[in-house]
Amino acid sequence: MKTLGYYNGRIDELDRMTVPMLDRACYFGDGIYDVTYSRNYRIYALDEHIDHFFQSAGLIRIRPEITKDGLRTLLCELVRKLDTGDLWVYFQLSRGTDLRTHAFPAAPHANLWVMLKPAVIRDVYQPMRCISLEDTRFRHCNVKSLNLLPNVLATQASAEAGVDECILFRDGYVTECAHSNLSILKNGTLLTHPANEWIYAGTGRAHLISQCRRHGLGVEERAFTRAELLDADEVLITSASALCAPVVELDGAPLGGKAPHTVRMLQDALLKDYLEQTT
Numbered sequence: 001m002k003t004l005g006y007y008n009g010r011i012d013e014l015d016r017m018t019v020p021m022l023d024r025a026c027y028f029g030d031g032i033y034d035v036t037y038s039r040n041y042r043i044y045a046l047d048e049h050i051d052h053f054f055q056s057a058g059l060i061r062i063r064p065e066i067t068k069d070g071l072r073t074l075l076c077e078l079v080r081k082l083d084t085g086d087l088w089v090y091f092q093l094s095r096g097t098d099l100r101t102h103a104f105p106a107a108p109h110a111n112l113w114v115m116l117k118p119a120v121i122r123d124v125y126q127p128m129r130c131i132s133l134e135d136t137r138f139r140h141c142n143v144k145s146l147n148l149l150p151n152v153l154a155t156q157a158s159a160e161a162g163v164d165e166c167i168l169f170r171d172g173y174v175t176e177c178a179h180s181n182l183s184i185l186k187n188g189t190l191l192t193h194p195a196n197e198w199i200y201a202g203t204g205r206a207h208l209i210s211q212c213r214r215h216g217l218g219v220e221e222r223a224f225t226r227a228e229l230l231d232a233d234e235v236l237i238t239s240a241s242a243l244c245a246p247v248v249e250l251d252g253a254p255l256g257g258k259a260p261h262t263v264r265m266l267q268d269a270l271l272k273d274y275l276e277q278t279t
Helices: 046-059 068-079 149-161 203-214 226-230 260-277
Strands: 004-007 010-012 031-039 087-094 111-118 128-134 165-170 173-177 181-186 189-192 218-221 234-238 245-250
Touching: 004 068, 031 046, 046 068, 046 087, 046 203, 068 087, 068 111, 128 149, 149 165, 165 245, 173 226, 181 203, 181 226, 189 203, 203 218, 203 234, 203 260, 234 260
Parallel strands: 128 165, 128 245, 189 218
Antiparallel strands: 004 010, 004 111, 031 087, 087 111, 165 173, 173 181, 181 189, 181 234, 234 245
């Protein structure tokens, strides 16, 4: 198979898969998801992603009908069905299938989706250019929700501007990006937004924090302002696909670039971890 779709036990190529019209993901976005990558048929940071997946499900009271071990086994089996082991690995859970009404179904049976397609992570050493927009998302950003309209609009604005990402601001403070976390380096300390309801604290952010501490850099989890962002030594984006990408331009103006050796040290360490876990 070249691609793979999975829905409650049914498997086929993605372009041949269908889902019920009454799946609550279709009309409410009532569900959660997570995404990572595999290399050599080995899924990167799988246990961390599964933990986050179940955490998001718990926050919105969806009960998976599969255990963590069962999901881990299923995903590892599914990636083996593809023609290549270098894959984008996406898994999603919706609250169930029922006639459209806002309240939860009386007896919900969560629907499990998986999508796999050939892909590789972004070149870790390739810098990013960004624009900025006001953060208009609702106050459940700590849930990896299917409700992504503001993220879609911000990403489209980035595409139309010919840049890589969109940095989001709320009341003058940086939150994160349209589909990634953002941190800054200043005087040997990493500043990153606290893991609260205004951001989704991804595994890439956690790995960056870990490597900073391992290499003797300070870490401070607090909200920082646009002025601090513009004055940062370096601005770093992390996600499942971008292990550690420096931002070199914001809204057409240069940004960061004052601690390239520190950035390279962190990139090398994060790439080494990725390669070791997927070999």
